[in-house]
Amino acid sequence: MRILFLGDIVGRPGRKGVALRIGELRRSLKLDLVIANGENASQGIGLSAKNAADLLGCGIDVITSGNHIWKYQNLYPLLKTSERIVRPANVPEDAPGKGWTVFRVRDEVPVAILNMQGRTFMNPAECPFRCTDRLLEGLDPDIKIVLLDFHAEATSEKQCFGRYLDGRVSAVFGTHTHVQTNDARIFENGTGFITDAGMCGPVDSCLGLTPKPVIKRFVSGLPQKWKVAGGPVELQGALLEVDEHSGRTVAIEAWKSGLLDV
16 A cells, blocks of 8 residues: 655645645555645644645545644534544543544555654643553554554654554654654564654745744744745655555655645
């Protein structure tokens, strides 16, 4: 099974870039499944119900998220009803939505997609290690392919988390920092891993945002009003192949689209 995981989609430029290329990518890369982190797809922070529907309609199969998913309350009803959008599983249980879903590829092969949030330098959350243990124990044993978006800040936490799950999930994709790392690998027991998949958004930016106010915030220490940057866009993520019978990753690489004018 060939799978493309896209890093955080940032604002309108990121959405337009995905919509522009996703159909052609599904054909040229012979993709069976496309997953994307969408928690920054609306104005750079959060995901609106309209933008979520547009992303799901343009060729993305499942949207994962993170700590910014709660900004637009019009998304809450969709979180409660959709099987194609997940939020971090280790937030309080009464939060709208759920932290995992099962998507059937080619209408027959079940793929479990989980979402967790880190705790280091992040908002308070339940231990992602123990929470994942419980979810995996409850999964149907017939589901061989398990993919996990770990939305976390610290590289140490991400790498330890990936190794903790080695052999128990097919792949762990780090998200949140918007900077693609050059460490895509397969661990000893068959779990594919990348510390951060990067972002889908403007390349001439600070994590997708116009640089000047972000720099001023660092220099002055004072809050600034920022906006999503313009200019060329690049889609970033991880491309992998998974054995459908064993659930092991057999190939994984950091992937980039090249520059797009949107």
